[in-house]
Amino acid sequence: MSKKIDQNRRRALHITSGIVGAVTVAGFAVPFLSAWNPSEKAKALGASVKFNLSKLEAGAMVVLEWRRTPIFIVHQTLSAIENLPKLDAKVTNPAKEEGITRSANSSYTVLKGVCTHLSCAPKYHPEIEPKAWDQEWLGGFFCPCHGSKFDLAGRVYKGVPAPTNLEVPPHSFDGDMLTIGEVG
Amino acid sequence: MNKQNNSFMSWLDKRFPVTENLERHLTKHPVPKKVNFFYIFGALLMVIFMVQVITGIWLMMFYTNTEEGAFASVEYIMRDVEYGWLMRYMHSTGASAFFFLMYFHMFRGLLYGSYQKPKELVWLFGCFLLFLLMAEGFLGYVLPWGQMSYWAANVILSLFGAIPVIGPDLQVWIQGDYVLSGATLSRFFALHVVVVPLLMIALVVFHIFALHEVGAGNPEGVDIEKHRDEKGMPLDGAPFHPYKTFSALPAIGIFFVIFFSIVFFAPEGGGYFLEKPNFEEANFLKTPEHIAPVWYYAPFYSILRAITFGIPLLGITSKFLGFIIFAASIAILFVVPWLDRSKVQSIRYKGMYSKIGMILFAASFITLGYLGTKPVNELRTLIAQICTLFYFLPLILMPIYTKYEKTLEVPERL
Ligand code: HEM
Ligand code: FES
Numbered sequence: 001m002s003k004k005i006d007q008n009r010r011r012a013l014h015i016t017s018g019i020v021g022a023v024t025v026a027g028f029a030v031p032f033l034s035a036w037n038p039s040e041k042a043k044a045l046g047a048s049v050k051f052n053l054s055k056l057e058a059g060a061m062v063v064l065e066w067r068r069t070p071i072f073i074v075h076q077t078l079s080a081i082e083n084l085p086k087l088d089a090k091v092t093n094p095a096k097e098e099g100i101t102r103s104a105n106s107s108y109t110v111l112k113g114v115c116t117h118l119s120c121a122p123k124y125h126p127e128i129e130p131k132a133w134d135q136e137w138l139g140g141f142f143c144p145c146h147g148s149k150f151d152l153a154g155r156v157y158k159g160v161p162a163p164t165n166l167e168v169p170p171h172s173f174d175g176d177m178l179t180i181g182e183v184g
Numbered sequence: 185m186n187k188q189n190n191s192f193m194s195w196l197d198k199r200f201p202v203t204e205n206l207e208r209h210l211t212k213h214p215v216p217k218k219v220n221f222f223y224i225f226g227a228l229l230m231v232i233f234m235v236q237v238i239t240g241i242w243l244m245m246f247y248t249n250t251e252e253g254a255f256a257s258v259e260y261i262m263r264d265v266e267y268g269w270l271m272r273y274m275h276s277t278g279a280s281a282f283f284f285l286m287y288f289h290m291f292r293g294l295l296y297g298s299y300q301k302p303k304e305l306v307w308l309f310g311c312f313l314l315f316l317l318m319a320e321g322f323l324g325y326v327l328p329w330g331q332m333s334y335w336a337a338n339v340i341l342s343l344f345g346a347i348p349v350i351g352p353d354l355q356v357w358i359q360g361d362y363v364l365s366g367a368t369l370s371r372f373f374a375l376h377v378v379v380v381p382l383l384m385i386a387l388v389v390f391h392i393f394a395l396h397e398v399g400a401g402n403p404e405g406v407d408i409e410k411h412r413d414e415k416g417m418p419l420d421g422a423p424f425h426p427y428k429t430f431s432a433l434p435a436i437g438i439f440f441v442i443f444f445s446i447v448f449f450a451p452e453g454g455g456y457f458l459e460k461p462n463f464e465e466a467n468f469l470k471t472p473e474h475i476a477p478v479w480y481y482a483p484f485y486s487i488l489r490a491i492t493f494g495i496p497l498l499g500i501t502s503k504f505l506g507f508i509i510f511a512a513s514i515a516i517l518f519v520v521p522w523l524d525r526s527k528v529q530s531i532r533y534k535g536m537y538s539k540i541g542m543i544l545f546a547a548s549f550i551t552l553g554y555l556g557t558k559p560v561n562e563l564r565t566l567i568a569q570i571c572t573l574f575y576f577l578p579l580i581l582m583p584i585y586t587k588y589e590k591t592l593e594v595p596e597r598l
Pocket of ligand 1: 222290293299309311399401
């Protein structure tokens with residue numbers, strides 16, 4: 001008992017046990033925090049989807065599902081490509097910087113099929129003809145829920161309830177192969 | 185009999201300090217003789233906390249925490265489980281009551297300067313309890329997996345997604361999926377029934393221990409410890425039992441009468457306690473017409489929505505700035521003990537600026553609450569912006585006006 005306390009030894013013990021303790025806690029935190037990441041199953045469901053464009057004719061549209069969201073893929077006709085710039089004055093945000101089709105390819109458009117107003121599914125109306133909702137319709141999407149209008153590139157018309165253009169999901173093109181969920 | 189009892193107690197006390205702690209925290213604990221209506225809310229908060237824990241445990245026995253089963257299991261509780269409706273309505277009404285009591289309890293603190301030295305920690309633990317209660321309510325609201333559960337949670341989770349750089353990954357990590365889904369539901373269930381309640385129990389204990397260390401306050405802001413009798417009992421104090429206990433019992437009775445009137449006759453609270461769209465199962469593809477929070481989040485939700493502008497120069501979007509101001513509206517409450525520089529505690533003896541500040545603060549909070557439940561339009565947004573300003577200003581300017589304003593003389597005794 002009469003032995004003098006070795007303060008240096010005590011300090012060294014404090015520091016080492018503190019460090020070892022902290023490393024242990026941090027080590028054990030890794031599995032617990034990682035468990036919160038999307039599981040393999042969720043990753044598989046959330047993984048990118050591929051689509052072969054060779055069978056999609058000009059003027060046609062297909063709907064894929066990606067992360068529980070419908071994805072619209074439109075093969076634009078030549079007249080559509082000509083008409084789109086004419087609508088710049090009628091849409092809220094012409095989004096020139098995204099290119100005419102708003103995709104990484106000059107003849108296809110890729111959109112999330114969810115109305116930016118209240119998430120209904122807009123309907124595809126590619127015909128160039130007078131419509132009940134627009135006498136000068138040049139083709140596009142019409143949302144039946146509250147009448148939002150979008151052009152063939154998903155740009156929203158002025159004066160409708162939807163505030164913004166239809167969203168473009170991350171995607172990339174490789175020849176005829178389109179991948180949704182990955183940027184090239 | 186008495187003798188035997190005593191010897192049993194002394195046997196026990198030598199091994200486990202029952203009497204000492206009972207006397208210290210309950211029976212002999214001195215409390216101010218004269219307090220008012222505002223001082224009952226702490227006791228009522230303890231009562232409602234117990235109601236939530238007990239009804240919650242019973243709900244858990246019948247609830248299913250999966251995407252496929254959650255909504256149906258809540259309908260099952262309401263229709264098929266005996267008294268299941270009572271458990272659920274007590275729990276949902278209890279959530280509203282909890283916040284109602286909490287807001288009054290905190291307002292008392294602001295009015296009478298109950299957060300002032302040396303009660304800073306009592307207040308601080310209280311603020312953590314407010315934060316935890318807000319988290320608890322949010323997590324619980326997701327569990328029935330109705331339309332409003334789903335879309336309101338989406339709005340809040342997308343706030344995390346608005347944080348620059350780490351946001352999108354953080355949101356996916358919290359959700360456990362790329363969209364709000366069953367993975368999110370089951371982790372929210374674990375947090376709602378285990379993690380947050382455990383933290384809350386610990387904090388209530390800290391809150392009370394800290395309070396008993398420094399002694400309870402009173403609406404006059406008189407320090408009762410200054411004048412004591414020869415036994416050391418404060419002259420203006422009285423032992424907790426029987427004085428406080430017997431005055432609390434009738435209040436608890438009245439509280440339960442009101443509480444059960446709502447549970448039995450208006451459990452949906454006119455759509456403010458349980459919202460209409462939540463009687464429809466969650467649908468990933470269909471957003472409800474108007475997403476409104478439950479009334480107790482409405483003031484803070486209003487603040488969030490009032491920020492319609494960002495700081496483009498710093499790359500801060502309006503959504504992220506809204507999140508920052510919204511977080512600040514709660515965070516600023518934590519530092520109130522250090523903002524108040526007044527010589528006196530109670531609003532009764534503070535100066536004019538404190539009184540005006542308190543009125544502006546309370547009026548803004550209530551107005552924001554009203555606006556938060558309504559759809560936005562330009563006028564409402566403008567009013568919400570003004571109210572947000574008057575929510576913050578009285579607190580931000582507090583260090584200045586409390587230091588320089590003229591205060592009244594506080595009496596020596598209660
Ligand atoms: C679960 C939630 C809470 C419970 C169960 C609780 C309970 C209590 C109880 C029993 C008291 C003593 C009786 C009274 O003065 O009313 C008290 C005092 C107090 N509470 Fe809370 N409280 C809670 C939340 C809060 C919050 C959110 C705040 C503020 C941010 C807060 C601030 C205070 C203060 C400052 C006092 C001391 C009052 C004084 O003695 O002058 N409490 N609390
Ligand atoms: S949801 Fe499309 S217009 Fe309202």
